[in-house]
Amino acid sequence: MASHSDLRSRLRRAMRQRRRALSPREQRLAAARLAKLVSRSRSFLRARHIAAYLANDGELDPAELVAMAWRLGKRVYLPVLRRDRSLRFALYRPGTILRRNPLGIPEPVNTRLLPPSRMDCVFMPLVAFDTQGNRLGMGGGFYDRTFAFLHRRHRWGRPLLIGLAHGCQQSPEVPAESWDVAMAAIATDRGFVATGQTTEQTRRIV
Numbered sequence: 001m002a003s004h005s006d007l008r009s010r011l012r013r014a015m016r017q018r019r020r021a022l023s024p025r026e027q028r029l030a031a032a033r034l035a036k037l038v039s040r041s042r043s044f045l046r047a048r049h050i051a052a053y054l055a056n057d058g059e060l061d062p063a064e065l066v067a068m069a070w071r072l073g074k075r076v077y078l079p080v081l082r083r084d085r086s087l088r089f090a091l092y093r094p095g096t097i098l099r100r101n102p103l104g105i106p107e108p109v110n111t112r113l114l115p116p117s118r119m120d121c122v123f124m125p126l127v128a129f130d131t132q133g134n135r136l137g138m139g140g141g142f143y144d145r146t147f148a149f150l151h152r153r154h155r156w157g158r159p160l161l162i163g164l165a166h167g168c169q170q171s172p173e174v175p176a177e178s179w180d181v182a183m184a185a186i187a188t189d190r191g192f193v194a195t196g197q198t199t200e201q202t203r204r205i206v
């Protein structure tokens, strides 16, 4: 019998391979569709402080969405790794100087770091997701550690956690762990995927 963590690492490997196999053209199309979809959503339009990420390893690229946010005068932030393996958020503007972190992902240098509670909406990278809002990431536990405080709170309040992923990263079931923090919704190139919540709650997001 495969253990829970075996299943998670197998799923992680398969899904990372899947997203990396997308062609540059598929990636461009997906990014454009995502920007169009999310930029019209309530969650995006209402948010003033937005966390995103720089695409890596075949991830759905939010760069176009970020450009739209800048044009609307919103503040955009990128995750910065801390020694305790949690994340803080650094302001990201056109021309912000970036430097690769030890995991190879560029992050802003010399900017003020904000705690996760200051974000209105967090667009999270992920490796696999399911319709319950379960998220499998790269395996560092960074986002789970950072948003652990949401466990004790109303699930769809602020910050609103929205996963971004290619449609092909959907899995029938992501085996969840006790520390996993569920996402309110997932935005893909094919549309929004609502998680286990009421229609009313979903309407406030999409």
Ligand SMILES: Nc1nc2c(c(=O)[nH]1)N(C=O)[C@@H](CNc1ccc(C(=O)N[C@@H](CCC(=O)O)C(=O)O)cc1)CN2
Pocket: 053, 054, 055, 056, 057, 059, 079, 102, 103, 104, 105, 125, 126, 137, 138, 139, 140, 141, 142, 143
């Ligand atoms: N774009 C993006 N930024 C992000 C995340 C992410 O998933 N995507 N993170 C979400 O948590 C944090 C970084 N987490 C990461 C966890 C593991 C690996 C990793 O295993 N990378 C390499 C090996 C790196 C090396 O040692 O050189 C690999 O591809 O195997 C990368 C990022 C913060 N920033």
Ligand SMILES: Nc1ncnc2c1ncn2[C@@H]1O[C@H](COP(=O)(O)OP(=O)(O)OP(=O)(O)O)[C@@H](O)[C@H]1O
Pocket: 135, 136, 137, 138, 139, 140, 141, 142, 143, 144, 145, 146, 148, 177, 179, 180
């Ligand atoms: N709130 C937490 N406090 C302490 N450790 C945690 C917490 N959340 C997760 N971890 C640890 O992080 C490790 C990786 O967790 P997991 O495999 O769920 O990461 P992930 O969600 O795939 O990664 P990421 O969020 O970085 O993309 C696990 O060993 C877990 O024990």
